[in-house]
Amino acid sequence: MWDSQDPYLKYMADKFHLTVISIGYRLAPEDAWPACAHDCYDAAEYLAKHAEAQFGSALCFTGGESAGGHLACLVALHLLDAVPDFAFKGLLLHFGCYDLSAFLPMVRHHESHLVIDHDVMAAYIDALLPGTTEAQRRDPSISPFYADLRGKKLPPALFTCGSExxxxxxxxxxxxxxxxxxxxxxxxxxxxxxxxFIGYAPGTIRAVQEGLDDTGAFVRAKMEG
Incomplete structure (x- = not known):
């Protein structure tokens, strides 16, 4: 578990009386792709099948921020086939990367160098996917943007991101x-x-509380539904 995520996870647990589990998946470059995805798939399959017996409640949501948003999206698509009788109540996907190939335009042209930029993204993805081509990185098992979603019953999803x-x-x-x-x-x-931004202390910028409120409204609606 990343300590920096503890406040957000505690907020979700306290606010909605949820049991929150954070997956400590293997990291690149020591463990390149698909180690991180397989760790998340294994944990998700176990929880989809055993969460109610183990923790007193079925698995309801998955989510993540940045790389975690990318992996959470892949987890949701993976479970459609791996555990076909399971369905999430919702996904919380905060500023994820869903195309790991040539990047969508905002990454290529972003010039603010605020937190991450094109060079940072390229370095991270090269570490995660060493020796792969642009075409290989478009494989839907890597870049969910290229997944064929026709005819699939997907869970409701909240996608959040800052304008910068x-x-x-x-x-x-x-x-x-x-x-x-x-x-x-x-x-x-x-x-x-x-x-x-959603991991910043509330009050740092207005968007922090707005993001928490929108996440809360989404979770509440899906729990009540």
Whole structure:
């Protein structure tokens, strides 16, 4: 578990009386792709099958921020086939990267160098996917943006991102693709917010509380539904 995520996870646990589990997956470059994804798949399959017996409640949500948003999206698509009788109540996908190939335009042209930029993203992805081509990185098992979603019953998803985040296009485009085939996607863009904003202390910028409130409203609606 990343200590920096503890406040957000505690907020979710306290606010909604949820049991929150954070997966400590293997990291690149020591463990390149697909180690991190397989760790998340193993944990998700176990929880989908055993959470109620183990923790007193079924697995309801998955989510993550940045790389975690990318992995959470892949987990949701993986479980459609791996555990076909399971369904999430919702996904919480904060400023994820859904195209790991040539990058969508916002990454290529983002010039603010605020938190992450094109060079940072390229270095991270080279470490995660060493020796792979652009075409190989478009494989849907790596880049969920290229997944064929036709006819799939996807869980409702909340996509959030700041306007100053180079991954903004990823959020908007993935949210639109989610909706194309009749699935529910809520896309929220926060003016002036950089990458990672939802993990900042409330009051740092207005978007932090707005993001927490929107996440809370989404969770509450899906729990009540």
């Amino acid at each position: 985040d180079p991954l903004l296009d990823d959020t908007v485009c993935m949210g639109a693709k989610w909706q194309m085939w009749g699935n529910e996607a809520v896309v929220k863009v926060y003016n002036g917010a950089p990458h990672g």
